[in-house]
Amino acid sequence: MSSNPPVVISAVSTKGGVGKTTLIANLAGLMADLGFRVLMVDADVQPSHTKYYELEFENQAGIVELLLGENSVDNIQKCISSTKYQNLDIVISNNITAEIQIKVQNRHDRAYLLKQKFMQPFFAENYDLILIDTQGAVGTLQDTAAFASKVILSPIKPEVLSAREFMTGKNESLERLQQGRIMGLEVPLLRAVIYAHDRTRDSRLMSEEIKNHFKNLDGSRSLLETVVPMAKSYKESATLRMPVHCHEQTTTNKSESAYEIMHQLVYELFPMLKDQNIRASCFQNME
Numbered sequence: 001m002s003s004n005p006p007v008v009i010s011a012v013s014t015k016g017g018v019g020k021t022t023l024i025a026n027l028a029g030l031m032a033d034l035g036f037r038v039l040m041v042d043a044d045v046q047p048s049h050t051k052y053y054e055l056e057f058e059n060q061a062g063i064v065e066l067l068l069g070e071n072s073v074d075n076i077q078k079c080i081s082s083t084k085y086q087n088l089d090i091v092i093s094n095n096i097t098a099e100i101q102i103k104v105q106n107r108h109d110r111a112y113l114l115k116q117k118f119m120q121p122f123f124a125e126n127y128d129l130i131l132i133d134t135q136g137a138v139g140t141l142q143d144t145a146a147f148a149s150k151v152i153l154s155p156i157k158p159e160v161l162s163a164r165e166f167m168t169g170k171n172e173s174l175e176r177l178q179q180g181r182i183m184g185l186e187v188p189l190l191r192a193v194i195y196a197h198d199r200t201r202d203s204r205l206m207s208e209e210i211k212n213h214f215k216n217l218d219g220s221r222s223l224l225e226t227v228v229p230m231a232k233s234y235k236e237s238a239t240l241r242m243p244v245h246c247h248e249q250t251t252t253n254k255s256e257s258a259y260e261i262m263h264q265l266v267y268e269l270f271p272m273l274k275d276q277n278i279r280a281s282c283f284q285n286m287e
Contacts, residue, residue, distance in 0.1 A: 006039070006119055006127040009269070010149040010188070014173060015165045016136030019195040022162025022234055023242075027153075027269075028131045030262045032087035033280040034143045036128040036275070039080070040090040040113075041066070043145050045101075047093035049133040052242050053083040055090070064095030067104060067113050067144070073122050085243070085283060089127075095143070105140040111185060114148035138173060147171075147180055149188045151269070155195035155228070158206035166192070167213055190221040193265065196230040226264045233258045246282040274276040 011024035024038070032038045042049040043063055047054045050062075061069070061079045069075040082089050104110050117123070118130060132145045146152055171214070177187050194210060197203055207227070214223040228234075233248035240247060248258040256264075259280070267274035 010128045010132040010145045041132040042093035050092040062092040198230040
C-alpha cells in the first residue's frame with residue numbers, strides 16, 4: 001500500500017448507538033497491529049472516538065483545522081495526534097460547533113474538503129489506511145467524509161428500529177451521494193455488518209430480514225458475512241482503552257473470540273491479507 005494513496009473507509013450510520021465508533025476503533029487497532037500505518041479521523045461532533053484510545057501526544061489542532069485549513073504539510077501535521085499504540089494516529093474532534101458546520105455547509109467545495117486533503121502526498125507517504133468516524137445523523141460532515149472514502153462501513157444492530165432505520169435512511173443517503181457523480185465524485189461502496197448480534201429469537205429474525213434486504217442488490221451494496229456478537233469483551237476493551245482483539249484473544253466457551261471475529265472482518269475488507277494469512281501479535285503482547 002505504501003506508494004499508493006491510502007485506502008479511506010468511513011463508518012457511517014443514520015442512527016446513533018449502533019456501535020459505529022467501537023467498530024471503527026477496533027478495526028483501526030487491528031490494522032495497526034498488523035503493521036499498517038493507520039490514521040483515525042474523528043469527524044463526529046461528539047468526540048467519543050477521540051477518547052477511545054489513550055493519546056501519547058495531543059497536537060494543537062484537529063478535524064476543524066483539517067477541514068477548513070490549508071492543504072499544506074504544516075497545517076496537516078499540526079492536526080495529527082498520536083495514540084500510545086504503534087502505527088496508530090488520530091485527528092481528534094475539536095469543538096465542531098454549529099458555526100463550524102455552517103461554514104462547511106456554505107463552502108462551494110464542501111464535498112471535496114477531506115478528499116482534497118487525503119490526495120496530498122503527505123498521506124501517501126505516511127499512511128496506508130484512513131478510518132473516519134462520522135456523526136450518527138445525516139449532515140454535511142457525514143457527506144464530506146463519505147465522498148472522501150472508497151468504502152462506507154455501516155454496522156446494523158439486528159433489532160427492529162435499528163434495522164429499519166438502516167434500510168430507509170441508508171438508501172436515502174446513498175441516493176443523495178449519487179448526485180456526486182455530477183461533480184465527478186466517485187460514490188463509495190457500501191459494506192454493512194451485523195453488529196451486536198445476540199442469541200434471542202428476535203435477533204435471529206431481524207438478521208434474516210437484513211440478509212434478505214441485501215440479496216437482490218448489486219455489488220456496490222453488500223452485507224459482510226462476518227457477524228459481530230453482543231459480547232462483554234467489546235465493552236470491557238473500550239473501558240480499558242485497548243483494541244478488543246488484544247483484550248480477548250481466546251475464549252473458554254463455544255463462541256469465537258474477538259481476536260478471531262475482528263480478523264474475519266479485516267479479511268473480508270482486505271482479502272489479500274487472508275491469502276497471506278497475516279495475524280496480529282497484539283502489539284508484541286503489549287510489550
